[in-house]
Each structure stands twice: as C-alpha cells, then as structure tokens.
Amino acid sequence: xxxxxxxxxxxxxxxxxxxxxxxxxxxxxxxxxxxxxxxxxxxxxxxxxxxxxxxxxxxxxxxxxxxxxxxxxxxxxxxxxxxxxxxxxxxxxxxxxxxxxxxxxxxxxxxxxxxxxx
Amino acid sequence: xxxxxxxxxxxxxxxxxxxxxxxxxxxxxxxxxxxxxxxxxxxxxxxxxxxxxxxxxxxxxxxxxxxxxxxxxxxxxxxxxxxxxxxxxxxxxxxxxxxxxxxxxxxxxxx
Numbered sequence: 532x533x534x535x536x537x538x539x540x541x542x543x544x545x546x547x548x549x550x551x552x553x554x555x556x557x558x559x560x561x562x563x564x565x566x567x568x569x570x571x572x573x574x575x576x577x578x579x580x581x582x583x584x585x586x587x588x589x590x591x592x593x594x595x596x597x598x599x600x601x602x603x604x605x606x607x608x609x610x611x612x613x614x615x616x617x618x619x620x621x622x623x624x625x626x627x628x629x630x631x632x633x634x635x636x637x638x639x640x641x642x643x644x645x646x647x648x649x
Numbered sequence: 650x651x652x653x654x655x656x657x658x659x660x661x662x663x664x665x666x667x668x669x670x671x672x673x674x675x676x677x678x679x680x681x682x683x684x685x686x687x688x689x690x691x692x693x694x695x696x697x698x699x700x701x702x703x704x705x706x707x708x709x710x711x712x713x714x715x716x717x718x719x720x721x722x723x724x725x726x727x728x729x730x731x732x733x734x735x736x737x738x739x740x741x742x743x744x745x746x747x748x749x750x751x752x753x754x755x756x757x758x759x760x
Contacts, residue, residue, distance in 0.1 A: 640692030
C-alpha cells in the first residue's frame with residue numbers, strides 16, 4: 532500500500548512568488564492534515580480536512596495560505612505571496628479513524644516539502 | 650496553554666546501550682499520546698500510541714510509559730542500534746483531532 536506522498540520534495544522561491552504544495556493521502560483516508568515546522572521549532576498544525584471539507588483551519592497563519600482538497604482526494608496548499616518567514620518543512624498526514632474509536636486516530640505522515648523563500 | 654515539553658534536547662549514546670527520553674505535557678482535554686520517530690529527511694513514523702487508561706506499551710525495543718496523573722511520558726529504547734539515530738517526537742492529542750507536538754529529542758547512536 533502506498534503511503535502519503537508529497538510534491539515537490541524541495542522548493543526554492545523568491546519572496547513574493549507563489550508556490551503550491553501537493554499531498555496525496557493514503558487511499559481511503561478521509562482525514563487529511565497539513566503541518567509546518569519552521570527552523571528550530573516544533574511541528575505545528577495548520578489545518579484538517581474531512582473529505583473535501585475543512586474541519587479545522589485554526590492553525591493557518593494568515594490569508595496568504597490557501598488549502599484545497601478537491602473531490603476529497605489529494606490536497607494542495609498554496610502560499611501567495613510567499614514571505615521569508617514561510618520557509619520551513621510542510622508535512623501532510625492522513626488518517627482513517629477506526630469506527631467507534633476516536634482515541635486511536637493514528638496519522639501517517641508524508642516525507643514533507645522543504646520550502647525555502649529567499 | 651497546551652504545551653508538550655521534551656527532554657533532553659539531544660542525546661549521544663553508544664551502540665548497545667539503553668536510553669530514556671522524557672515528555673511532559675499540559676494538554677487538556679487529553680485524548681492520546683504518541684511517540685514518533687523521524688529520520689532525517691523523512692516524515693514522522695508512529696512508534697506507540699496510548700490513551701488515558703494505558704500506562705505502558707511496547708513496540709519491539711521501544712517501550713513507552715504514560716502517567717496521566719503527573720502528565721508525564723517516557724520512551725525507553727533498549728539495546729540501541731545505529732539505526733535508532735533520529736529525532737523522537739512526543740505528540741499529545743486533545744479530544745478529536747487537535748495535536749500538540751513537542752520539539753523532539755535528537756538521538757545520536759555511535760558505534
């Protein structure tokens with residue numbers, strides 16, 4: 532079974548440009564999450580999709596970030612325009628909660644996209 | 650404020666030795682606590698997951714403990730191997746899907 536995949540693995544852009552990150556979750560996983568780790572800090576939650584709907588986007592830093600999940604399959608995270616402080620590693624994770632058990636919500640992570648804004 | 654603190658920040662041990670990593674949390678409400686291993690350049694991989702009622706769980710040479718009263722967890726690695734060199738991240742979930750990550754402990758296993 533394929534795991535969570537992310538594209539690209541690395542992206543280097545200039546301040547003010549636009550970048551779009553893509554995440555393909557494990558097939559059949561309704562839940563998809565975006566996280567970010569900036570240099571030297573812990574991983575932080577950005578948002579959570581259940582199928583195509585945004586369940587929680589409380590972690591999105593500002594309106595320069597736009598996440599979509601068309602058709603409830605893959606997701607994209609667009610940063611427009613990018614700023615220096617957006618540099619970091621963006622992780623995507625997916626999960627399928629076992630029926631009747633929210634406590635064992637195991638999330639499977641992708642390898643991340645390393646974004647560098649110059 | 651929901652927080653997860655890990656110690657030590659980094660650790661160097663010799664191959665074959667045991668080690669214990671610590672995680673203290675102030676997260677409410679508590680749903681579960683997970684330990685992840687993250688190799689360089691890769692995403693975190695789940696090692697153990699424990700709910701409120703569980704106080705120990707093993708996965709091979711990894712054993713996690715949880716004291717929900719003191720809000721502390723530990724990850725014990727037995728007979729370390731070079732491949733154990735990685736970051737170990739403690740993650741606490743509140744009800745539902747909210748997750749709070751610790752900053753991780755960077756473990757270096759030397760031959």
